[in-house]
Amino acid sequence: MVISKRGLVLSATAVVLTTVAVTGAGLRLSQSQAFFEESPKELVDEVWQIINRTYVDATFNQVDWQKVRNDYLNRSYKDKEEAYEAIREMLKQLGDPYTRFMDPDEFRNMQIDTSGELTGVGIQITKDEEKNQLLVVSPIEDTPAYEAGILAQDIIVKIDGKSTDGMSLEDAVKMIRGKVGTQVTLTIRRDNQEINYPLTRKLIEIHPVRARAEDTKIGKVGYIRLNQFSSQAGQEMRDAIGELESQNVKGYILDLRSNPGGLLYSSVEIARMWIDDGLIVSTVDRKGVTERQQANHNAISNKPLVVLVDGGSASASEILSGALQDHKRAVIVGTKTFGKGLVQSVRGLGDGSGLAVTIAKYLTPTGRDINKEGIKPDIEVNLTDDDRKNLQQDRNKIGTFDDPQFVKAFEILSQEVAKSPSTHTSVNQ
Structure with missing residues (x-):
């Protein structure tokens, strides 16, 4: 989002x-x-x-x-x-x-969510109109859905035993949400198998950024996992980069996998931390009027950067990864992203109801329209079924050397650091 x-x-x-x-x-x-x-x-x-x-x-x-x-x-x-x-x-x-x-x-529920008091199971869903299916965009990290093992691209076929065939997105959201402590069972179809996930609803606190310095054979490497572009994400990202710079990391791996999006201004703010000059994203309405968001010469670091993406990386994640890719500021590793490039306007109506309307599309700096196309990684790395099961069973392995996509990202980062190890320094601290 x-x-x-x-x-x-x-x-x-x-x-x-x-x-x-x-x-x-x-x-x-x-x-x-x-x-x-x-x-x-x-x-x-x-x-x-x-x-x-x-x-x-x-x-x-x-x-x-x-x-x-x-x-x-x-x-x-x-x-x-x-x-x-x-x-x-x-x-x-x-x-x-x-x-x-x-x-x-x-x-009203949408406005409650805006306040940060989130209750539910921790998934973002969309409706695949062509296939008439409810699709998981991404589970939110450290939530009941995430911990249970629900994955991006899973199909929700039943909610508490009721078929979702023909169910509207609004009705599905109503059924999935509820009071803290109550239970809802989602029946998921994945690889032609159906799995029941009983989930207990809870108050969900979202901490968008997690970071650490990893000791490696090339020196310290900064690993940053961004799970949502919330209002706090920009400041948390700035703090994380600043802390890692103080530890003299050689380069960065930015993990956007299963990040379903968030605030547009947050994605632009974070892009400006890595891109010093040039266009970040543009939006175009039906009249051809274009609004452009530019870098502002305030990048924090110009050290080598590798970005991890997958099919759950959507919307704001695609704005950021698309800008970094177009500027050749980062190497994108993983699998093709979700493919969401439309802009909605949300407004209140006269009786207290609301309307979301698609008013524009967004384009990457080189003018790519990624809606339904996604961002294709520079280096594609797919996880095997065994890899997925292994990471699903132990989430602590994500973003470590037990994670094949992370291993490839580190390999690429090592190559990038070796190309010009002495020219990359922190800037605008």
């Missing part, structure tokens, strides 16, 4: 993966809420108008959007629940899983 600095986070425990920029702050006054209670048709039209003004695809998925408006405004709605159902039906015609309506409870 990616979000602008002014934005609201779409649930950090179980939610559609998304890139977000908020364009309407907060909810309206109770008078407005009362108005929409009495006139649910007005809410349908408000949603239609927002899509009409801002949706990234000016063809609206080849749908006659004006005809859609006429159709839905000619209907009668006896209450807001009927209006909600009509809105979801209307949005479905866009064929975009990231453009979605949230009823007041769902929107």
Whole structure:
């Protein structure tokens, strides 16, 4: 998930993966809420108008959007629940899983998540519309789902025994979430096998950065694992690099595997710690208007850098790894990333509900559109089934020499350090 600095986070425990920029702050006054209670048709039209003004695809998925408006405004709605159902039906015609309506409870839960009081099992999910499947984008580190062994790209086929066939993303999120201490069972399909995972919901505290200096045959190497681009990630990353620089590390391995994304400004802030000059990311709306985020000549270190990615590295992870790859600032190792390059706007509606709308796409510095394509690593390293099981059974092996992808990253880093061992120094401390 990616979000602008002014934005609201779409649930950090179980939610559609998304890139977000908020364009309407907060909810309206109770008078407005009362108005929409009495006139649910007005809410349908408000949603239609927002899509009409801002949706990234000016063809609206080849749908006659004006005809859609006429159709839905000619209907009668006896209450807001009927209006909600009509809105979801209307949005479905866009064929975009990231453009979605949230009823007041769902929107309120999203705002609660923003406060950092996260409860759930610790996964981020999306809906594969083509296959009509609920897909795990990534488990969040040190959460029930992560510790149980749920993996990126797992398919959720049942929730508490109920089939997810045809289930909306919103309904799945409602079923997965719940009070701390209660249990939910997810049935996962992986490699044509179905596995039941009974999970106990808990309050989830996310510490985005973990770092250490690893003593190796080439000297000390800095290992940094970033598991989410939260509001704290930038400062924690800055502190980690500063501490590792003080230990005179030779270079860095930055681990973005299974990092589902987070805040857009956080990804840009962290990119600026490694890239001293040039474009980091650009976003383009349907009118071709481009907003560019640049480096600001404040990089902390120019020492060799290797970045680890996989299929669970998404959105903000792809912004960062794509920028580092395009600038040839780092060697990317692992497997192809998730492929999420769309930007959403999230806003409150008149009755306390909310709307996320895809308003733009983002491009890497060289202009690559990675949506559905992902970032291809410079050096591909796949894990075998035995490797996965080994790491799944002992998570402490991740990011160590028992981790084959880490081993390859270290091998590449050693080569990079050997090329110019005396020219890489810390900068802008």
